[in-house]
Amino acid sequence: MTILLIIVGMCLVTMIPRLIPAFVMEKLQFRPWVNRWLSAIPYAALGALIFPGIMTVVPEQPIIGVIGGVVAILLATFGLNVVLVVIGAIITVFLLTM
Amino acid sequence: MGTKELMQTQPNKSESVKMFQKGLAVGFPIMLGYLPIALTYGVLAKQAGMSLTELTLMSAMVFAGASQFMGANMIAVGSGAVEIIIATFVLNFRHFVMSLSFMNQLRGVALKWKIPLTLGLTDETFAVSALNPDEAKKEKGAYFYAAIIIVAYLSWVLGSLLGGILGDIIPQKLSQSMGIALYAMFIGLLVPSVKKELKVGLIAIVAMLLNASCVQLGMSTGWAIVVGTVVGGMSGIYLLKEEKEE
Numbered sequence: 001m002t003i004l005l006i007i008v009g010m011c012l013v014t015m016i017p018r019l020i021p022a023f024v025m026e027k028l029q030f031r032p033w034v035n036r037w038l039s040a041i042p043y044a045a046l047g048a049l050i051f052p053g054i055m056t057v058v059p060e061q062p063i064i065g066v067i068g069g070v071v072a073i074l075l076a077t078f079g080l081n082v083v084l085v086v087i088g089a090i091i092t093v094f095l096l097t098m
Numbered sequence: 099m100g101t102k103e104l105m106q107t108q109p110n111k112s113e114s115v116k117m118f119q120k121g122l123a124v125g126f127p128i129m130l131g132y133l134p135i136a137l138t139y140g141v142l143a144k145q146a147g148m149s150l151t152e153l154t155l156m157s158a159m160v161f162a163g164a165s166q167f168m169g170a171n172m173i174a175v176g177s178g179a180v181e182i183i184i185a186t187f188v189l190n191f192r193h194f195v196m197s198l199s200f201m202n203q204l205r206g207v208a209l210k211w212k213i214p215l216t217l218g219l220t221d222e223t224f225a226v227s228a229l230n231p232d233e234a235k236k237e238k239g240a241y242f243y244a245a246i247i248i249v250a251y252l253s254w255v256l257g258s259l260l261g262g263i264l265g266d267i268i269p270q271k272l273s274q275s276m277g278i279a280l281y282a283m284f285i286g287l288l289v290p291s292v293k294k295e296l297k298v299g300l301i302a303i304v305a306m307l308l309n310a311s312c313v314q315l316g317m318s319t320g321w322a323i324v325v326g327t328v329v330g331g332m333s334g335i336y337l338l339k340e341e342k343e344e
Contacts, residue, residue: 002179003152009183010169011159017187017194018219022212025201033335040301040334041199041327042228045192046288047302048309048326049221053319054281058274065278072282076289082127089282094275 058097068093114238121245124230127283128222128246132163132253134276137268139166140261146174150262157258161251162220164319165189166258189320195327196224203227203234204243211240218247222280229287297337305330 030038054069055062072089080088136157143153148170156166165186172182197216204212226246233239268276292299309326313319 003148003173004155006169006173006179006182007152007156007159009179010156010165010186013183013187014160014162014165014190014193015217017191018197018216019213021194021197021201022209022216025198025205025212026209030202035202036338037331037335038199038202040331040338041195042225043288043291043298043301044305044330044334045196045199045221045228045323045327046225046284047305047330048323049225050281050284050288050302051306052310052313054278057277057281065281068278069281069285072278072285073289076286077293079290080286082283082286083130085286086127086130086279086282089278089285090275093278094272097271097274 057093064093064096067096114241117233117236117238117241118245120233121242122249124226124242125223125246125249127286128226128250129253131222131276131279131283132250133257134268134273134279135163136254136257137261137264138273139163139170140258140263141266142167143170143173143258144262144265146170148173150259153262154255154259157255160186161218161254162186162190162193163254188318191320192221192323192327193219193224195324195331196221196228199331200224200228203231204240206235207240211244215240215243215247218251220250222283223247223250225284225287229291301330301334301337304333 050069054065057065057068068089071092072085075085075088076082139157140153143156143166144150148156153170156169160166160169168185168189169182172185197219200219201212201216204215207215223246227243230242233242236242288299288302292302305326308330309322312322312325317325
């Protein structure tokens, strides 16, 4: 019963913040600078999601995550599809932790 | 990968089906990243004492990986419900910021579409959707984003259930290696944009440094990502000047 309560609570505090912007954005029009800020959010979010989190892939050896990341950067720079970038990084980390 | 082939054949099918299939193809890397993590979550949640129904329900209702790992861990050590819920709020608040950006991108889409789409917003569905902004302006573009989210949602929920049923089936070394998958996906999404527009990479680096500094200062991961995203995104106010003003 308590677990069910926890799940419902977690659901509400996750879903409500996700939902509010849908209604806010219906009503508001923004100045150009706000639009520029909002269009920069995806790139900023990607940056913040990648680093420093990537160093925790193998918590005892942060360098392994970093090397996997560098391999991903190289593969992506060569123009490989995201799926191949992901597989390449997985193989790299796997080989490094053998 | 079969979806890609399907896209090329059958030229005269409806626009919504085409958009949906395109979304499935674009969303496929999320499945690759989610499945191993979902399986691990299922195993861990089971060990934390949650029933199969509870752990699957959590995936279906919360749909936010990191917070579910945290939730399962806190349940295992007997934390109070209020404490777990507050920690979840903090950790997932970043989705509020992402949703603001995503909903701004979807201005041309009807509210009845935007509601389910934003409820399905995670770091990964946001990243993939936001880096494919053109579909938002096309007719039936909502189907494209819906497909991305459905792939992600099903992978997450079914993966959790499987993890709970099967237990530890992936060797530990392999599942650890697969931990890089989502990071690699983020990199694979970011790099092509940086190649097109270097400034975009600068925005990401500013956000990375801000996030890392906040973590160093002892801020929780959740708030550090929010600060990195919001303040890092502000660099775009200057960096993205004289560009397409939508």
